[in-house]
Amino acid sequence: MSGTDNVALAGRTPDQPQPYKELGMNEEEYRKVRDILRRRPTASELAIYSVMWSEHCSYKSSKIYLRQFGEKAPKTDKLLVGMGENAGVVDVGQGWAVTFKVESHNHPSFVEPHQGAATGVGGIVRDIISMGARPVAVMDSLRFGAADAPDTRRVLPGVVSGIGGYGNCLGLPNIGGETVFDPCYQDNPLVNALCIGVLRHEDIHKASASGVGNKVVLYGSYTGPDGIGGASVLASASFDEESQAKRPSVQVGDPFMEKLLIECSLELFHKGLVEGIQDLGAAGVSCATTELAAGGTGGMDVQLDRVPLRDPNLLPEEILMSESQERMMAVVTPANVDEFMAVCARYEVPATVIGEVTDTGRLVMTWHGEVIVDIPPRTAAHDGPVYERPVAVPADQARLQADTPGRLPRPSTRDELRKTVMWLAGSPNLADKEWITSQYDRYVLGNTVLAQPENAGVIRLDDETGLGVALALDGNGRYTRLDPYAGAQLALSEAYRNVAATGAQPLAVTNCLNFGSPEDPGVMWQFSKATEGLADACLALGIPVTGGNVSFYNQTGSTPINPTPVIGVLGVHADVRRRTAMAFAAEGHKLVLLGTTREEFGGSEWAHVMYGHLGGLPPMVDLPAEAALGSVLITAAQETLLSGAHDLSDGGLSQALVEASLRGGLGVRVALQGDPFTELFSESVARAVVAVRPEAETRFVDICTQAGVPFTTIGVVGGDSFTVDGLFSIPLHELREAHTGTLPNLMA
Structure with missing residues (x-):
């Protein structure tokens, strides 16, 4: 030329x-x-x-x-700017508005990890500036190949240094996100960056x-x-x-x-x-x-x-x-x-x-x-051009769903259950991510209220009133591979649950939709089902999509990644001083399990970690139950009834108890009523485990009853071990060693 x-x-x-x-x-x-x-x-x-x-x-x-x-957007007067602009804007009260968006920088981050990830942060920050807002925080959702793969050791450190280096130099706190390892992302990492900004209504x-x-x-x-x-x-x-x-x-x-x-x-x-x-x-x-x-x-x-x-x-x-x-x-x-x-x-x-x-x-x-x-x-x-690409169910979809995890050997003895708790706590996806997050400044600017590894990041917007927002980013490629419609809804429900667990009212959604080639009819079927599921779920939960990003061609040769919609949910805190943290740090407080536990292991972390298995169906979506659980968690936070709360997702009750105990420095003693394997490791949705203040127990029961949320007192906070009566007891120092040593050892 x-x-x-x-x-x-x-x-x-x-x-x-x-x-x-x-x-x-x-x-x-x-x-x-x-x-x-x-x-x-x-x-x-x-x-x-x-x-x-x-x-x-x-x-x-x-x-x-x-x-x-x-x-399909739900009717709301909170949406000030919707899709089509650089970022969506929502009203959060008191004349304040918030703009937020998540975008991908996947391919550049594989080719040159540091600069690819760094400029991903820079690009999403400029989207927020262009709406007239001051950026106040960033988050990221990262996916890499197998944790022990040689190329993961090349890509991951560069991506993390790029995100940390750019965000730290800007003086923006990194308040949360997720890091996931799976062989399907080998040679095609996902680097999704989110930024949130604050402005007055008149400054849009x-x-x-x-x-x-x-x-x-x-x-x-x-x-x-x-x-x-x-x-x-x-x-x-x-x-x-x-x-x-x-x-x-x-x-x-x-x-x-x-x-x-x-x-x-x-x-x-x-x-x-x-x-x-x-x-x-x-x-x-x-x-x-x-x-x-x-x-x-x-x-x-x-x-x-x-x-x-x-x-x-x-x-x-x-x-x-x-x-x-x-x-x-x-x-x-x-x-x-x-x-x-x-x-x-x-x-x-x-x-x-x-x-x-x-x-x-x-x-x-x-x-x-x-x-x-x-x-x-x-x-x-x-x-x-606008294309209506050919759509076809992947040839292996029926076989995949028929291959249920029911055929896998399950732990049954006390020793096997104990080892499973330890293995999950130290598995790359569930292990402590401090090796990554310690490279990010979480508290610069002085308005960070909660940051990783909390359920959601929380930022204070107004010093006098305590007005603030909570943000969570979630996705699960295994669930979406098994059932794209349900998988997208499960990603939304987890982010919704994470935000509600802090006590914030979920308000709006952004998304980054990571898929393979649109020229593959199977990929387009996955995409069509996932977007339909997400739109339907947003309507059901009453929270609109404000904008986002589509990233296609995430594949190596002809092999696509697992379809991975990453969903960001924004929630509002009327007063961040009444937020609920995830730590169990109050001796003697009762532990209450909220929600219904089913035998659901399709796409679970247990099947993935123990057997490298992917098959069956993901957990059943229950959006009304999700909304009811959210209402309980939000009301309980507003009335300061809880000393800690943690949502249940990957790894089930076992992993939630491990994380909340290690976060608070106190052990737990629980008693299980049903099959120990299902009770500990099922990934049924619309569940949380909370620590209830002694003086609030009656009021909390009333709230759960009125909302129709099942509740079971399963134990008490205290001691220095994770104990399941009649089965096993694991000292916290052993759990901490298993939980915190994985990434440093892999990246050494």
């Missing part, structure tokens, strides 16, 4: 070959671009359409399913370029060759032997510039100097210009040669495709340009006027006076 390719030349050379396939476009898409323009595209126009119509940016294979998140900003004559300002880092083609080439392709050669497609982050960009942007917003705003993430200048123009009066003129460059040899199409980090684009009235520039200069943030808003309905770009782009911006930003 040549930097001299312009619109006039394109009109005179209709048959000039163009590398559309190398840019990720198929022949039909290329023909559609030619039909829109009524000529061949210039090299720069082809660059724009290739990145904007990529799977990563256009959602062309998922759009028909994502619509139901809006169509959107991505639109309105006001003819307003100036378009690019500010932040200079544009370089890093990340070129990241959206169209790297994020929309499956991995193969040549993946390592794609390093140039991975962006390079500068957290110190991002910190300046945050403070600079917030001052610009505060002074009312911004009419429209868009961060430059995937697709870079192509995305920012087309989306701003399409969201406003519909026209924009850009002088592309005015973009400040780190590499003066970049061609215009490379500038358009670059995903260099720490950049923003603002629309500014002519009267405010000088003050806008002065604010940027004070923060030492480069800023350049590169164009202005028009009413032509065209996005026109020039390069040293030659017109190299002349397109209707909406055709690139919103009117890309």
Whole structure:
């Protein structure tokens, strides 16, 4: 491609070959671009359409399913900004709003783990800034191959250092998340990053370029060759032997510039100097210009040669495709340009006027006076191809569900049960993640109330009233592989339960949907069922989806990962001083098991750890029971009836008791009524174990009875061991050694 390719030349050379396939476009898409323009595209126009119509940016294979998140959305007056913007915004009371979103940076994190993960954090933080909010916390959901696999030792430390290094430099606390190991993620790790920001209702900003004559300002880092083609080439392709050669497609982050960009942007917003705003993430200048123009009066003129460059040899199409980090684009009235520039200069943030808003309905770009782009911006930003891909149940689905864990030998003797508790406590997925989380600052800014390994992260928003929010990120690829509809609902219900366990009222949802190739009918069946299940469950629980991300092509060769929808739930605390922590730290307090336990082991951690088995059906979804349990936990927190609470999920009651005991430093003594194996290790949902204050026992029983939540007193907090009457007793120091030693030993 040549930097001299312009619109006039394109009109005179209709048959000039163009590398559309190398840019990720198929022949039909290329023909559609030619039909829109009524000529061949210039090299720069082809660059724009290739990145904007990529799977990563256009959602062309998922759009028909994502619509139901809006169509089935529960009615609520709390949703201030929904899907379609950089991030959703919800009202949390007292004039405060919260914006939050989770996105993937999976493929870059495999190719170059540190920078891939770091720029994933940087990108999601800029999404939050672009809504007019101050970022206040981050979270992450990570998945790697087998914990002892050689490539896991390469990828995991780099991902963790990238997340920690970038977030710590920004001064943002990392308050929670999850880390999961499974062979299906070998060579295709999942790195999903979430950010939450806070703003007043009146400070919401959107991505639109309105006001003819307003100036378009690019500010932040200079544009370089890093990340070129990241959206169209790297994020929309499956991995193969040549993946390592794609390093140039991975962006390079500068957290110190991002910190300046945050403070600079917030001052610009505060002074009312911004009419429209868009961060430059995937697709870079192509995305920012087309989306701003399409969201406003519909026209924009850009002088592309005015973009400040780190590499003066970049061609215009490379500038358009670059995903260099720490950049923003603002629309500014002519009267405010000088003050806008002065604010940027004070923060030492480069800023350049590169164009202005028009009413032509065209996005026109020039390069040293030659017109190299002349397109209707909406055709690139919103009117890309929409595919209804073939859908088919995977050939092995029936066999998989028929292979139930009932055929697996179960522990029955006292010694076998004791060993199973220990093995689960020290298994990579359930073991202590302090090796990872100690590299993150959890308490910077001083507003962190709860952080990992708690049920959910909790952040204080208002010092006087104690207003705050809770956030949880959850997913389970094994459940979703067994039943995609139920698996997505189970991920939502676990995140909902985690938030409610702290005492927060669940309010809204974000999601990151990680799947294999959309060209595989089996994958599209999984995706269609998972999105349907999630939409139905959100409607049932009354919490809308505010936005999120789809990540396709997560596979190595022809083998996809387990379908992995990661669900983030936001909840509101009227007063964070009344939150409930997970630790059992009060001697003599009664332990009460809430909910119904069934014999449910399909996709369980027990089957995975002990036998590497995946088969059967996941636990039964029970959304009414989940809502009822949530109401009990929230009311109990508001009335300070509990000294500790922990949800039951992976590893069942056994693992919940282990974690809460180790967190609080006190043991537990419990008595089981039914089959010990089922009681200890079942993963039935809508359950929690709580420690009830002695003076609150009667009131707590009343609350459970009124809500229709089954409750059973199973024991008491105290001592220095995990004891199950008549079966076994494990000293806490043994459990702690097993629980905390796994990751350090694996990563040594």
